[in-house]
């Protein structure tokens with residue numbers, strides 16, 4: 001009989017713990033992506049194990065998220081926070097720990113979906129050790145990122161090599177926007193197989209709170225003009241551009257303007273330096289009386305912050321996808337974003353928001369004021385934004401596309417394996433014609449039983 005293909009998959013996110021609190025230190029979009037994808041895939045019947053590096057002795061080794069989906073924290077290097085650029089040295093330890101886990105559990109994954117370049121190296125190392133299919137999502141491309149940051153870190157050369165290699169060796173690359181695919185093709189290689197499957201968001205959660213309700217909950221008056229940023233404190237996020245644009249805004253001295261900069265840890269953490277720098281600029285420009293830093297915002301409270309906003313600003317210098325953008329859009333709020341990366345895909349200028357060149361304070365000021373000055377138009381943009389997210393960026397739709405991709409790869413893999421085995425066993429006994437018809441029959445039978453249990 002033809003073997004049933006695997007129903008168990010491993011997602012690997014070595015530095016982005018899917019069970020971490022989001023919004024602090026280095027925890028951001030990748031953590032959210034892996035967790036949401038994992039849970040949505042479990043909802044489609046997959047057994048999903050999400051592997052990450054254990055970053056403190058107190059952390060649980062296994063976290064159950066829902067039926068069929070868990071995070072597994074492997075010990076690789078110190079059980080302590082290690083900045084992402086320093087984790088690469090622990091790749092072999094991570095692969096050893098992964099294989100030990102498989103042996104202990106009595107499982108053997110046929111497919112890994114790796115996230116970010118460090119996990120790409122883990123998948124490639126696994127492929128060196130045994131047969132396993134790899135799907136890879138970059139989340140950020142070094143070749144683009146390093147055009148926008150200085151100084152370039154020591155690890156850059158290694159990262160670029162790994163990113164180029166995995167494009168060729170993985171069974172499939174998942175680009176989250178047409179722009180990302182274009183960067184891979186123009187800046188990395190013409191080889192490799194790339195599918196475009198965007199990031200998604202929970203359209204029930206984001207969109208569940210109305211504007212009046214949100215403003216009441218946060219103590220914001222109906223006639224205030226509210227501009228919101230949500231995200232990590234990292235220089236590449238461009239928060240400085242937003243702050244300087246607000247300082248130039250027509251609304252600056254109106255007594256009606258409120259700027260909310262959400263996200264980040266308490267002082268003393270790795271992102272504290274950028275937060276202090278931004279707070280310093282806010283003071284220096286005299287914006288402190290109407291600028292608020294609520295710190296890390298929980299998933300529960302986030303829809304309230306978005307819904308209370310007149311607009312959300314995503315002023316990144318570089319943004320591979322930008323989950324905050326589609327979260328805000330799902331809450332019917334227009335977005336003013338930089339004209340870079342995934343934002344060129346998610347934001348439709350003049351339809352769902354506006355785009356401005358990165359670091360261009362004047363252009364951001366113009367875009368912010370246009371939306372603040374035209375509330376009726378802003379509401380229209382917000383409604384269009386919601387529709388765009390429903391059509392293109394819901395987790396259910398995204399997970400379904402990923403599920404189809406895994407299924408296709410695993411079916412091809414199982415068919416190849418089966419054909420090899422059959423060939424070895426039976427070539428000696430049977431005429432080639434009968435072997436071929438057996439294979440054909442097996443493939444047809446399999447295609448009628450494809451859905452995961």
Ligand code: UDP
Pocket residue numbers: 022023024027028029030032230231232262263264295296297298299302321322323324325327
């Ligand atoms: N986030 C959060 N709380 C915060 C700040 C950010 O939950 O206080 C979440 C945000 O909602 C989004 C993710 O962190 O889901 C950031 O993802 P994005 O792709 O926008 O940026 P990245 O962190 O990947 O650069």
